[in-house]
Amino acid sequence: MRTLQDKRLFLLDMDGTLYLDDRLFDGVKEFLARIRERGGRYLFLTNNSSRGVEGYMEKLGGMGIRTERRDYLTSVDAAIDCLRRRYPGKRCYVQGTRSFYDQLAAAGIPVTCDREDGVDILLSGFDRELTFQKLEDACILLERGAVWLATNPDWVCPTWYGSVPDCGSVCEMLTRATGRRPEFLGKPRPAMVQLALAETGFPPEQAVLIGDRLYTDIACAVNAGIDSIFVLSGEGKREDIERDSIHPTWVYDDIGAVLRAWEETP
Template sequence: MVDHNPLQCKKLFLFDLDGTLYLGDRLFPGVRELLSAIRARGGQYRFLTNNSSRSVAAYVKKLTRLGVATEAADFLTSVDALIHYLREHGGEDRRYYVCGTESMKSQLRAAGFTVAERREDANALLMGFDTELTFQKLEDACILLGQGAPYVATNPDWVCPTAYGFVPDCGSVCEMLWRATSRRPIVIGKPEPLMPQLAMLEAGVSAQETLLVGDRIYTDIASGANAGIDTLLVLSGETKEEDLPTADPQPTFVLPDVAALLNILES
């Protein structure tokens, strides 16, 4: 049984989106009330998503359509983390071939990076969740990897949940490229600790006061564990109860959904 007190003491809540707060265009019960309750308690929340296919503006628009009032400052995406990483590692001088959506390319250009539309003009490869993926992009990626180009990916997710099931995500495409080239990327998003670390730094909240809430063990829960923060696994998305005995890492807390977290905070 969950001890309520530790959850009630948290000041920063880091929420995954897909499978945690909504699925497709269906907002899960209790989400609006939960976010309001956190703010009413003097707490903060951020939305952390590995999905690089959409801009923050698109996420704000989607949640607004679902009846959740948000602003850009509430979000941190894997592209935001990627931009931070590239700046910290001297990536401004490279020319990037991007296996990602036009939205991802636009975000990189807006941040001052050079995006090459032709493989011949590139000297580094970036991989994201590319809903516009073509075989030509895969071929170009393989050629660049064979030439030894630096290789960075936004996230390792095997699949992305949708209202009609799962579709291949960035991790599945990276696995295919590994089979073809024996090259693996540097991964930036969850399960790496960078995204929660950036969120805590921006919010001015300690690791002990932070909780990461998500539906995936190998990305959400692992990211929280790697950042040294407590984690809450919700069983509303990819992970099911029968997966828990072999889960690694183990979440700090497990609840059926975010509505159950609302009940705890209001008790």
């Protein structure tokens, strides 16, 4: 029988799971400390491509959590891995933030913001700097037959006042306009979990993914063959489980409840 006591590698979603905007949820610091005290490892997994790891390090640092680059895996990492393996040397038009663009360029990916610059691939991400020009460029490139990749299918990104459209919503708008659909690279695809297992050396049975979205976080765990914890502190609701037919291993209200359950495990 699977128990939380068996887990040593914790793959943690961020927005809606650890915090909401700049508000850290209760129990997060204690949970992270206990993982390391028990000889475990945690990695922060996020579909959000709008900021670099340095931005997350600064954000969590401002909440009192010190982290290193090695503590993160993002949908940008998954995109870079895919582009290197499957599309080496192909030029990408980046429909995303400047940070997203800079991360790809730093990794040696040929990138451009000019649709006439020999574009092979349209790469879409969560874009807090979205303009109509980018949407028009994307439509033109898709009509020309460019390969379409996108970092994540999340419909919304949670904020303190509600939600804003995420990459999945913008991609759906482009699909309505062009009839094309992207290949998504981040969660729920298993690539980020596979990268995490390869990097840390933990076997799948010792890993668990914790997140607030069934259709990305929990589906990613299912697709990767590891256990999952669905927390109700962000976008997802308990009733979504039967509606979406995506079944987590465990369900808890928040990270604080996960910590209490883990501590109570014999």
